[in-house]
Amino acid sequence: MQVSQKPEDIRFQSSLELLAKQVVEGFITGLHKSPFHGFSVEFAEHRLYNNGDSVKSIDWKLFAKTDKLFSKRYEEETNLRCQFVVDVSSSMYFPDDKYNKLIFSVQSVAALIYLLKRQRDAFGLSLFTDELKLNTAAKSTGVHQKYLFTKLEEVLAGAKINVKTDVPSALHQIADLIHQRSLVIIFSDMFQNANGVAELERVFAALQHLKFNKHEVVVFNVTDKAKELNFNFENRPYEFVDMESGAVLKAHSSKVKDAYITQMNDFKAKLNLKCAQYKIDMVDADINAGFNHILEAYLIKRQKMC
Numbered sequence: 001m002q003v004s005q006k007p008e009d010i011r012f013q014s015s016l017e018l019l020a021k022q023v024v025e026g027f028i029t030g031l032h033k034s035p036f037h038g039f040s041v042e043f044a045e046h047r048l049y050n051n052g053d054s055v056k057s058i059d060w061k062l063f064a065k066t067d068k069l070f071s072k073r074y075e076e077e078t079n080l081r082c083q084f085v086v087d088v089s090s091s092m093y094f095p096d097d098k099y100n101k102l103i104f105s106v107q108s109v110a111a112l113i114y115l116l117k118r119q120r121d122a123f124g125l126s127l128f129t130d131e132l133k134l135n136t137a138a139k140s141t142g143v144h145q146k147y148l149f150t151k152l153e154e155v156l157a158g159a160k161i162n163v164k165t166d167v168p169s170a171l172h173q174i175a176d177l178i179h180q181r182s183l184v185i186i187f188s189d190m191f192q193n194a195n196g197v198a199e200l201e202r203v204f205a206a207l208q209h210l211k212f213n214k215h216e217v218v219v220f221n222v223t224d225k226a227k228e229l230n231f232n233f234e235n236r237p238y239e240f241v242d243m244e245s246g247a248v249l250k251a252h253s254s255k256v257k258d259a260y261i262t263q264m265n266d267f268k269a270k271l272n273l274k275c276a277q278y279k280i281d282m283v284d285a286d287i288n289a290g291f292n293h294i295l296e297a298y299l300i301k302r303q304k305m306c
Contacts, residue, residue: 046070080121081138081180083215084109087188087222088155089129089165090243094189094224101222104287105187106152108220108295112185117145124182125151128170129163135177164244167192168199171206175213184210185218187285189228190271200267204274211278218281220294221271225286229264231257 049058049069057071086109092102109125116123117140124138125148134151136144167188178184192199210217226232233253240249275282285294 046072080116080119081124081182082112082116082121083124083126083138083174083178083182083184084112085126085128085171085174085184085186085188086152086155087129087165087167087186088127088133088160088163090160090163091165091189091191092222093160094243095227099287101189101224101287103156104285104291105220105222106156108187108285108291109185110149110152111291111295113145113148116140117142123148124178126170126174127151127155128165128167128174129160130166130169132170132173135174138180138182162244162246165191168202168206171203172209175206175209175215178213178215181214182216183218184215185220187220187222189222190219200270200274203271204278207275207280208278211280216281217278218283219275220283220285222285222287224288225284226288229261229268231260231264233257 046059046062047070049071053071059070059072062068062070086102086105088102092105093100113123120140122138122140123144124136125134126132126136127134136148165188167190171186174184190203192203207217207219223229231253235252235254237250237252240251241247242249272282274280283294283298285291
């Protein structure tokens with residue numbers, strides 16, 4: 001079953017679980033059955049190789065010594081532990097209630113949860129603003145899936161005004177709470193309160209904390225590209241309102257556009273550079289492209305890398 005490709009046409013008229021099922025069955029068909037499989041595993045013991053086992057698991061060094069085929073057995077080798085981290089601060093409700101960065105993020109997480117559940121992989125959820133609002137352990141049960149879908153639907157119940165964000169603090173807390181190696185997927189615009197370079201360094205330190213704890217980290221940098229990156233506004237005066245602080249700035253769009261784009265490009269360049277240095281996968285997620293297109297492109301890319 002195919003889902004509309006236009007983001008403005010995708011709504012939660014039915015349950016979040018049904019939407020996730022439709023999307024997964026629509027764009028995962030034909031992909032490797034487990035695009036994420038094989039990351040979060042730790043060696044446990046050897047066992048005799050059986051016909052039909054993957055040759056990738058054969059310990060060739062042991063074969064050279066014993067002339068017998070042994071497979072490496074891993075703890076929970078069929079399960080990936082994945083922690084979804086979603087920014088639910090006020091800025092994520094941009095640009096409006098009909099379709100915004102938070103709806104994009106929730107739709108994406110729901111589809112990935114459904115995919116992981118079908119693969120019998122474990123998934124957890126963390127929600128944060130300027131503090132950690134929710135953090136669940138990673139489980140693979142149907143009951144846990146329904147619980148997370150309920151929490152995600154609650155997030156969409158209504159817009160929150162003047163709720164600030166603190167990405168670094170939340171990520172540090174999450175790094176301390178996840179005790180087993182996991183795939184950590186972050187959905188955030190990564191915007192911090194105005195403290196320039198100092199705030200960026202705090203974000204980088206938090207991401208490095210996750211990497212230091214041996215987690216694989218993927219950041220979906222969720223933005224409205226047209227407005228937030230390219231500053232595509234009509235050539236006239238505007239009243240810009242900070243969704244997190246409520247501060248108001250009156251300005252003519254054409255007079256501030258160049259300076260805005262310069263600062264935004266600098267921010268993006270630094271973020272991409274640091275993520276590359278820390279081997280963090282950065283995904284530019286434009287909400288206007290539709291979450292299904294973004295996820296499909298990323299899963300195909302990841303499959304080719306495996």
